[in-house]
C-alpha cells in the first residue's frame with residue numbers, strides 16, 4: 001500500500017513537470033514540448049515497413065497511439081522513480097532528471113532546434129523533482145501528526161490541479177497566436193470555373209465532389225498541429241539560383257493569384273483507401289515564385305522544400321515547372337489553409353503524390369540536385385519520382401454489405417491527374433463483361449470524377465470490380481503493387497451479399 005502511494009507520487013510529480021513544460025513550450029515554441037519531441041524522434045527512427053504497417057492498421061489514430069505509448073512508458077518509469085525516492089530521494093529524483101535529459105536530447109536533435117527550445121525541459125527538470133520532494137516531505141509529516149493525512153490529500157490535489165492547469169494554459173496560449181481566421185485572402189486574378197454540382201445528392205453514399213476542409217485527409221510526420229503565425233512567416237528561395245530571395249506573407253499575397261481545383265493523393269493510400277481529397281486551392285504559381293530568384297541557368301534537378309521544423313520534401317524540378325498548375329498555396333476551399341493543412345503556406349502540385357509535392361508549413365525552396373541533398377522520405381527509400389497512378393474507388397456499396405435483390409447503385413470516384421482527367425470508368429460483376437459506368441460532371445483534368453452504375457442484383461454472393469481510363473487513353477493497370485516505394489496499383493474489388 002505504502003509502495004503504491006510512492007509510485008503514485010512519482011507519477012504525479014512527473015505530470016506536474018510535463019504540464020508546466022507544456023506551458024513553457026506554448027510560450028516559446030509549441031513544437032519543443034518534450035513529450036512531442038520524443039514522439040517525433042520515435043517516428044523518424046521507425047523503419048519504413050513498421051510505419052506503413054502503423055498507418056494501415058491504425059489509420060489517423062496512429063499518432064494518438066504513439067503519443068499514448070510514449071506517455072505510458074514515461075509514467076511507468078515515473079512510478080519507478082517514486083518507489084526509488086521512498087528509500088533515497090536523490091536516486092528517484094535522479095531518474096526523473098535523466099528522463100527529462102532524454103527528452104532534451106530529442107528536443108535539440110530536431111533539425112530546426114534552437115537553444116531556447118531547452119526551456120521546457122529545464123522547467124520539467126526543476127518542477128518534477130521539486131514536486132516529488134514536496135510530496136515526500138508531506139508524507140513524512142503525515143506519519144507524525146493527525147492532520148497529516150489531510151495535508152497529504154491537499155498537496156496531492158494542489159499538484160494535480162497545477163499539472164492540469166499547466167497543460168490547459170498551454171493550449172490557450174497556443175490558440176491566441178495569429179489564427180488562420182484573421183487572414184483575409186485576395187481574390188484570384190485567374191479564378192477556377194464554377195465547380196459543377198456533383199452527384200452528391202443523386203448517389204447516396206458517394207464521396208462528396210468537393211471535400212470539406214474538416215473532412216480532408218491528413219498525412220504528415222507531425223504529432224502536433226503546428227501553430228505558426230502568418231506575421232513573421234518568410235519564404236526563402238535559395239540554392240542554385242541567380243539570387244537568394246526572401247518573401248514575407250504580404251509579399252506573397254501581393255503576387256498574381258491563381259485558383260485551381262486539384263485532387264491531392266497520398267502515396268500511402270492503398271487501392272480503395274481514404275487518403276485522397278478534392279479541394280479548391282488558391283495560391284501563387286510556383287514558377288512565378290522561382291522566377292523571383294532566377295532559375296534560368298540552374299544545374300539543379302530537384303526543388304528541396306523545407307517546412308518550419310526542418311523537415312524536407314523533394315520535387316523533380318522538371319515536372320514542377322513543366323506548365324502544370326503547381327501552386328504556392330494560401331487558400332483551401334475559400335478559406336485560409338487550416339493549420340492541419342499547412343497554414344500559412346504550403347505547396348500543391350497536381351499529379352505528384354503528396355510526399356514529393358505538397359509541403360505544408362513551407363519555409364524554404366532550395367534548388368539543388370538529388371546527388372547533393374536527400375529529402376526525408378528519400379532517405380527512407382521512397383521513390384524520388386512518383387506520378388499519381390490512375391485509380392478508381394468504389395464508395396458504395398461497402399465491402400461485405402448485405403443488399404436487397406433488385407436495383408443497386410454502385411458508385412464512387414476516380415482520378416487521373418495530369419493525364420487528361422478521367423475519360424471513362426467501367427464496372428464488372430463476377431468476372432462478367434466490363435460495363436461503362438456513367439460519369440459525373442467534369443471538374444477539370446487535375447480533379448477527380450464521380451461515377452455510378454445501376455446494377456440489377458440477383459441473390460447470391462457477388463464480386464464487384466472497377467477500373468478507369470484516363471483522358472490521354474491510358475488505362476488503369478490491374479497489376480497489384482503496394483504503396484512502397486511509388487504508390488499502390490491494382491483494381492478496387494469488393495464482395496457483397498444479395499438476398
Ligand SMILES: Nc1nc2c(c(=O)[nH]1)N[C@H]1C(S)=C(S)[C@@H](COP(=O)(O)O)O[C@H]1N2
Nearest residue numbers: 217218219220221266307354355358359360
Ligand atoms: N511539412 C510537411 N508537409 C507534408 C507532409 C509532412 O509530413 N510534413 N506530408 C506530405 C504528405 S505524405 C501528404 S500525402 C500531404 C498530405 O496533405 P494533407 O495532410 O493536407 O492532406 O502533405 C505532404 N506535406
Ligand SMILES: [Mo]
Nearest residue numbers: 266267354355
Ligand atoms: Mo503522402
